[in-house]
Amino acid sequence: MHPAIPADAKIKKHIAVIGAGPAGCNFALQAAARGHKVDLYEKSGSIGGKMNPGSTPKGKFDFNNYRMYVEATVIKAAEEGMIDIFLNTECDLDTLKKKSYDTIVTAIGTKAAELNVPGYENMKTAQATELLENPELLGEAKKVVIIGGGVVGCETAYWLSFEKNMDVTVLEMLPYLMDGACTANRGHLIYYMKKNGVKLINMAMVKGFENSKVKISRNTHKNVPNPYNTWQPILPKNIENPLAPKVKDEYQEEFLDADLVVFAMGGKPDDSLYYALQEAHAAHEIYNIGDSFTAGRVLEANRAAYNLAVKL
Ligand SMILES: Cc1cc2nc3c(=O)[nH]c(=O)nc-3n(C[C@H](O)[C@H](O)[C@H](O)COP(=O)(O)OP(=O)(O)OC[C@H]3O[C@@H](n4cnc5c(N)ncnc54)[C@H](O)[C@@H]3O)c2cc1C
Structure with missing residues (x-):
């Protein structure tokens, strides 16, 4: 003390x-x-x-x-x-x-972490922190893809969706969004993002940018956790749940439209x-x-x- x-x-x-x-x-x-x-x-x-x-x-x-x-x-x-x-x-x-x-x-x-993937130089991008402080960076954008589904990425998605009326997608490469965040805050944010139509995609990696589209590789296996599920607690990594359904690697390529890509990768x-x-x-x-x-x-x-x- x-x-x-x-x-x-x-x-x-x-x-x-x-x-x-x-x-x-x-x-x-x-x-x-x-x-x-x-x-x-x-x-x-x-x-x-x-x-x-x-x-x-x-x-x-x-x-x-x-x-x-x-x-x-x-x-x-x-x-x-x-x-x-x-x-x-x-x-x-x-x-x-x-x-x-x-x-x-x-x-x-x-x-701030950056993502240097092919096509980066032709895509309009911003860091979440600079966008939150300078909303004018949105310009004419209507469709925003946020890379990183941690707390900063999800709070930015919530803000863009509720206060700026944007069409928002959040990409996260891990099985769970906001893993490690307080359960109540996490549940609250996910509930409101779902309510406002924010698209949450987990277990997906960005491979590049092509013609105003984000190229992703996404795990489509049936056991990929539902990213909107808030009632199930996320177990600590050192505790193995023997009943948890195994997630196999079934990655597929997909393209997402984006006027602006926002980095929120910590x-x-x-x-x-x-x-x-x-x-x-x-x-x-x-x-x-x-x-x-x-x-x-x-x-x-x-x-x-x-x-x-x-x-x-
Ligand atoms: C979007 C967002 C939401 C967050 N929400 C929460 C939350 O709800 N609750 C929570 O507890 N935490 C939250 N955090 C985290 C929290 O803001 C940080 O952990 C905290 O601000 C860190 O404080 P700091 O003083 O160490 O660094 P910072 O707050 O990063 O301050 C560093 C300062 O140093 C200045 N600086 C850098 N280089 C130089 C230089 N060479 N010369 C002079 N100045 C320099 C920078 O301009 C900056 O002002 C959030 C973070 C972000 C990005």
Whole structure:
């Protein structure tokens, strides 16, 4: 357990925090509360990181409330002179090294996965995160194919279908959509996607793009799980269900019409800046927290931020 109001730091340090997502913001606030001098850098023009695209669907109002709370708290801290914020400032090794910070904390999130299959260059594509923040990227599109049926892909599908009236298909290569998500949230989203005619296709892989169509290889075996089934719990991978019907590989080629293809295939922790700083000995102490250490949720990002801030 950590105290709600952390004790003053014994040695006050000059700290650079890179990235104003929840990890960077919460670390900056706690470190400043302990008396450190904190500079918070953000490459975009806004505070919140991935909470910004995550707050776009109207159903995410509670998430948006938290995003607004973090933003307001950080702005207030800056106005009161507790921290300095530098928006529209992308940090790299050279700029950070020149500033001679005692401590540098990277919290720069993930790098989105891309799909480089044949025909990619002729297809209109967008990352789910950029589309959620910039709906104008939809242009004239009516038919959208989302690649990746995790939580981000399904929330994007729900948003496009309910709020943008799009014809949406979600493709997932695994047997289950949103595998690992909270059962109640998963059931709720699948129910509403089904209700609004979102097409869910599981056990399907994208092979390429041809003439505004997505070429997929889809398992059509009779035992492929029904992607709309929400009542059956998904068992952990280390528990084998001896009664589960075996799914054989019966892959067939299919083509799906698409005006726009949206990538929602997750991302890898972006630890490139952290390792570059380490290698160059850019400061006495260098740490990496949040999604740029391991991709997770806001809870994990905040925990990492708080745990580090009370120790420095
Ligand atoms: C669509 C979507 C929905 C989500 N929904 C939920 C949800 O409902 N609940 C939940 O708990 N989690 C959700 N998440 C996950 C959650 O948003 C992330 O886990 C969390 O934001 C990670 O926080 P972070 O601070 O580590 O990284 P990020 O939020 O990614 O912030 C990193 C920041 O660093 C900045 N940056 C990057 N490089 C540099 C640089 N060189 N210099 C300066 N700044 C830089 C970026 O612009 C960004 O603002 C969602 C994510 C997405 C994409």
